[in-house]
Amino acid sequence: MARSYDDSVPDRHSLAEIEQAMFAHVGDLSVNLPAANAVSTLYRAANAVRSHLTNTVLRGYGLTWTGFVVLWVVWIWDGLETRHAAESAGISKATLTGVVKTLEGQGWITRETSDVDRRLVNLTLTASGAAMMQELYPAFNAAEADVVSCLSTRALTDLTRSLRLMVASLEGTSLERTDSRRHIEPARGA
Template sequence: MKIHKEVVRVYSFNEDGELLPEEKDTINQLAKMPLDSLDLEAVSVVTNIYRVAQGLRNKMEREVLSKHGLSWTSFSILYDLWIWKSVETKKLAELTAVSKATISNITKTLEKKELVYRKSDSRDRRITYVSITDQGKLVMEELYPQFHRGEVDIVSSLSENEQKNVSELLRRVIRENQF
């Protein structure tokens, strides 16, 4: 079963979050960017966010989702179906923000595992509803508490205030960028 890894780092950083001399040199000389034109703080923020996000995904897939052979995306689709019971394919694509084609493929896989089933609308035959099965519910009831424990775990080195702080700042980034 496939466990998606993909912790792709762009920069090579040392432990203190500093660019290596080789990186500075290349950027400086080849891209003709003087070092004082580089916003190292922005580089650092962006890189750290990305690294945490991928670490998070890896940890969850490895420690929780792999038990039922689910990828992060499969899990998030199953989560949506758990919450909303029955959702049109189109709506599901919007909720999870992946393409219709991907939804089509993933629900097909989930259907093979008998965690969801599909049924087309009797009035408008273009529409297909995807629903969670009882077995799918059981899986979510087992996995969700573990998933949540993982979330708590990951940020446990931050105090409650620090967590609030990070959340608020990130929410601002999300809002400003319309992510």
């Protein structure tokens, strides 16, 4: 190595160092540290999981995380309309259009406009798409299990419950103001 990696400016920051730096900039009183820690760790963990599963499992099939999620919801529900697929996958309809175009070009999925309502578009897995999911999902699920293997059963259920609470409070108050009582869509896997 060209350098020992620990001599220059701050690289490895302890929590105490970060707290001190924060206090120096924002003032000791008015900062909610546990909330800041939780949010940043949450986002970092989600990206770490996504990145890990993508690189270890999905990349071999030429799939992205989002592409896989879309395939998954279409697979599990034996076909889906675009609007439901977008909601279940947790992405916007605009994004879904592009992702489906990619998956369609890869031959995993087909798109056909509905006969009864010509506004709708039905998504269905191709034969090779279904076969691929049947082979891929067990490996993906095993990798999921591996990712959470560092947590006890109790810690895992607590984690999921807390996260679900946050999702419920956020998705209940954010968008979709047209129907005040908004349902909670658990997305894939739950």
